[in-house]
Amino acid sequence: MLPILITLLGAIAATLLGFFLPRRAITVISMVTLVLSGVSMVTLWNGGLTSFNGSLQADNVALSIGLIILLGSLMTLLVSFDTAARAKLAFPEFDALLLYAVTGTLLIAFSGDLVTMLIGLEVMSLSGYVIATLQNSRRAEEAGMKYFLLGAVGSATLIYGIALVYGATGTFSYVGIRDATAGLQVENISLLVVGALLLLCGFGFKVALAPFHQWTPDLYSGAPTVVGLFLSTVVKVAAFAGMLRVFGGAMQNVPAWASVMQILIIATIVIGNLGALFQTNFKRLMAYSAVAHTGFLALALLANPATGGPALTYYLLVYTLMTAGAFAVLAALQRTEEGFSLDDMRGLFYRHPAYAVALAVCLASLAGLPPFAGFMGKYLAFQAAFQAGYVGLTLIAAMGSVAALIYYLRPAMLMFMHDRTPAREYPGERTPTTAAVVLGVVGVTVLGVLPNLAYGLVANPAIWTVLAGR
Amino acid sequence: MIHFFIFLPVLASLLIFLVPVRWREEFAGAAAGLTLAGGLWSWSVGGLSYYSVPWIPALGVTYSVQMDGVSLLLGIVTAFMTLIAIIYAGKRIPNPGTMLSLILMMETGLLGIYAARDLVLFYVFFEDALIPALLMLAIYGKANRMAALVKFAAYTLFGSLLMLISIIGLKYYGGSPTFALVDLQAHPVTGTLQTWLFLGFLAAMAVKLPLFPMHAWLPDFHAQNHDSGVADVMGTLYKVGAYGLFRFAVVLFPDAMLELRPILMGLAAFTALYAAWIAFSQTDWKRLLAYAGLSHMGFVGLGIFSMNETAMIGALFLLAFQNIYTGALFLAAGMLQERVGSLSTKVGGIMTQAGALSGMTMTLWFASIGVPGLVGFVGEFSILLGAYQVSPWLAFIAGLTTIAAAAYGLTAFQTTYWQVRPAGAVLAHDLRDLDWLILGAPIAVSIFFGVYSGPALALVQPVVRTWMAGLGGGL
Numbered sequence: 001m002l003p004i005l006i007t008l009l010g011a012i013a014a015t016l017l018g019f020f021l022p023r024r025a026i027t028v029i030s031m032v033t034l035v036l037s038g039v040s041m042v043t044l045w046n047g048g049l050t051s052f053n054g055s056l057q058a059d060n061v062a063l064s065i066g067l068i069i070l071l072g073s074l075m076t077l078l079v080s081f082d083t084a085a086r087a088k089l090a091f092p093e094f095d096a097l098l099l100y101a102v103t104g105t106l107l108i109a110f111s112g113d114l115v116t117m118l119i120g121l122e123v124m125s126l127s128g129y130v131i132a133t134l135q136n137s138r139r140a141e142e143a144g145m146k147y148f149l150l151g152a153v154g155s156a157t158l159i160y161g162i163a164l165v166y167g168a169t170g171t172f173s174y175v176g177i178r179d180a181t182a183g184l185q186v187e188n189i190s191l192l193v194v195g196a197l198l199l200l201c202g203f204g205f206k207v208a209l210a211p212f213h214q215w216t217p218d219l220y221s222g223a224p225t226v227v228g229l230f231l232s233t234v235v236k237v238a239a240f241a242g243m244l245r246v247f248g249g250a251m252q253n254v255p256a257w258a259s260v261m262q263i264l265i266i267a268t269i270v271i272g273n274l275g276a277l278f279q280t281n282f283k284r285l286m287a288y289s290a291v292a293h294t295g296f297l298a299l300a301l302l303a304n305p306a307t308g309g310p311a312l313t314y315y316l317l318v319y320t321l322m323t324a325g326a327f328a329v330l331a332a333l334q335r336t337e338e339g340f341s342l343d344d345m346r347g348l349f350y351r352h353p354a355y356a357v358a359l360a361v362c363l364a365s366l367a368g369l370p371p372f373a374g375f376m377g378k379y380l381a382f383q384a385a386f387q388a389g390y391v392g393l394t395l396i397a398a399m400g401s402v403a404a405l406i407y408y409l410r411p412a413m414l415m416f417m418h419d420r421t422p423a424r425e426y427p428g429e430r431t432p433t434t435a436a437v438v439l440g441v442v443g444v445t446v447l448g449v450l451p452n453l454a455y456g457l458v459a460n461p462a463i464w465t466v467l468a469g470r
Numbered sequence: 471m472i473h474f475f476i477f478l479p480v481l482a483s484l485l486i487f488l489v490p491v492r493w494r495e496e497f498a499g500a501a502a503g504l505t506l507a508g509g510l511w512s513w514s515v516g517g518l519s520y521y522s523v524p525w526i527p528a529l530g531v532t533y534s535v536q537m538d539g540v541s542l543l544l545g546i547v548t549a550f551m552t553l554i555a556i557i558y559a560g561k562r563i564p565n566p567g568t569m570l571s572l573i574l575m576m577e578t579g580l581l582g583i584y585a586a587r588d589l590v591l592f593y594v595f596f597e598d599a600l601i602p603a604l605l606m607l608a609i610y611g612k613a614n615r616m617a618a619l620v621k622f623a624a625y626t627l628f629g630s631l632l633m634l635i636s637i638i639g640l641k642y643y644g645g646s647p648t649f650a651l652v653d654l655q656a657h658p659v660t661g662t663l664q665t666w667l668f669l670g671f672l673a674a675m676a677v678k679l680p681l682f683p684m685h686a687w688l689p690d691f692h693a694q695n696h697d698s699g700v701a702d703v704m705g706t707l708y709k710v711g712a713y714g715l716f717r718f719a720v721v722l723f724p725d726a727m728l729e730l731r732p733i734l735m736g737l738a739a740f741t742a743l744y745a746a747w748i749a750f751s752q753t754d755w756k757r758l759l760a761y762a763g764l765s766h767m768g769f770v771g772l773g774i775f776s777m778n779e780t781a782m783i784g785a786l787f788l789l790a791f792q793n794i795y796t797g798a799l800f801l802a803a804g805m806l807q808e809r810v811g812s813l814s815t816k817v818g819g820i821m822t823q824a825g826a827l828s829g830m831t832m833t834l835w836f837a838s839i840g841v842p843g844l845v846g847f848v849g850e851f852s853i854l855l856g857a858y859q860v861s862p863w864l865a866f867i868a869g870l871t872t873i874a875a876a877a878y879g880l881t882a883f884q885t886t887y888w889q890v891r892p893a894g895a896v897l898a899h900d901l902r903d904l905d906w907l908i909l910g911a912p913i914a915v916s917i918f919f920g921v922y923s924g925p926a927l928a929l930v931q932p933v934v935r936t937w938m939a940g941l942g943g944g945l
Contacts, residue, residue, distance in 0.1 A: 382635065
């Protein structure tokens, strides 16, 4: 359980050393911690270790999602290097809390039972609430408050669901639940179904499935951009990891959740895409786009884990790269934490050509245009859902993508239109942020042209049959 | 060699930004010239053979490419017109680096479309060609380009996403191990399912063809593009719907195509006539040409949908060479705009001041309206000949289009180039240096293949015969 311990130690170190060292040093330490954790994950690959009697399991699923989480966190830290001071976030506590949150997310990814998962989720959420409000501004406070209230409701729902599932099956562990539900020889089937649906609602809050998404636009646009980056990538990846474990592994055979999930996905795709279509602020647009992507990601959850699992993992990786890349450009160029209005983006290409092209690549990828990796992600999700028999749902998702193309295209194309008004961007060079942008753009392009680099690692169906543990 | 042919342009389009600004036109021209030379060399050796490697093995996606006759003809035409467009862009557009890069990027997309023998790869190239087209419109377009852009993108993506689902369905229901065309052919999908999948596939191709209800993006796309007409040349080349239908739909959805044949042929004939009708009332050369192109595409669609050998050969022939004369006409319109500052069809009197420009434009219009001896005639005649065997009435309706074409083309030509030059109008200078090449080369090609169409037909015929033979005759 080394990877989690390393991040935890890093978090503690950041907390304590924060009294003595300047913030940039702490950030460097945090980044080193993340890299070390990543290295230890790579060494565990194919090991299939478990500890605490199966409560934590380091199978390849956990490791691949863990690596995606670390990647997102690393990009967050890189961006925070430059922009934290401007966003009035430059305290060492930011890094400490961030690492606590990462520890929580890793706990979810590695969890082997519902309690571990819940602990991870709470650690992640509590840190998230604080990070969102850390900036001393009304907007951030309002955003954090909404996040906290709705997140707390989500957690409560989740805990209630866990209690009911425990009541029905008599166990917390994924293996136990799966065994108990395998032939549906459960004492009280209605208890189990209600429990599963409550779990679904609870997770719905965390990943922002409509109609539980209402906090997202306010949070992403109200909180500092770098926080928005973190919450929309790392936290979402972790919440999906939890869903994958619970619904893809433990409760796969439980009836009813899949049909409810379908309705939620349709609502998410419709609401997220239509909402994004009418935004004039780029940050809010990204927030709605994050909701829309939740819908596409969830498609993969519905599918058979052998095809849905790799699709989801690949999509999460790509989603992290492209969303973090777009937020990083935004963080580098925005004047205030309110981000750009779409009109501000007019002519960006002629003022900051490299950033504009990078943002355009990220947006093209988010829209699902080849040769960028977003296309492959979307394609895999569609294919997984299609093969599981959800043809209608796939068609709706495809129609949603058309709307998505329009709202991604508008800012992307505005950047290339000539504009004679003076620049509205924050001037200057920001090397670490640029590094994060480059990471995102290169990742999205390389994984788009050679998807097998990442997909090949997780494509083996065998590693997805043990989602619930052995 | 085949990878060189496909990917040389995109490589050049990326490298162009490393080249010093003053050498960029020459660099782009050299890259386009080399690509064309590659195409001609491939022709001389009889096409480039099939090459296939797994791309994403876990998904059964392969990188399969081939340049057989049909692909080669369309590929060479693409390379040829790209070269012409680059020469004109380098001459006409100040600081053309970005434009040249986009043109080259799009060329790779187009060549990839023609070479792809794997459906996912086809989709990837299909969308790849879209991005530079959008950027050209965004960077160089006119005032209302945002609306045109959104319309173009929305139509295109609407179709292609349905096609993507069809592609997934085709492999899944047919049980083919890969998306490669040969494997898909060996594992066909039959019955109603085939019809549904075909409709998904058709959605994308009908947008690109474009077929009647899906055509609305086309006039705006052309009207809002840069005055020079360079972007329009690429737009003309992008009408790959007919090719997609021929390459994939004919062999993968034969029953569905036969079943829907009357409806589709009717739609295509209607598109041809309807577009000609609208073209008649246009007062902007770009819009006029857009509708003329639409009308030609209706013809091409008629040929493809008739599932008749002669008509199909004619359709592919027309598809290839329509690019040349319509593309050159767009450039001629750009030259007109350069001289008189307007794209109106009511300028008047250009002939007296710019005789060569007017004469060459007229020759190109003759090709466009299907005057015998020029290349447009060969294609249109074969289509009508073949379509007549399938449905005489629809062939008759479509045949009316050729009359309509003469009407709209020559009327607009007359009001622009003949009549009297208004008093006090700017002096329109005649063709200069490279202009001669830019219009002359397409005319030379149009005349050569109009008189001696053998070599081009020889490229198309065997492929079409094999394709139709695969359907078991009796069609």
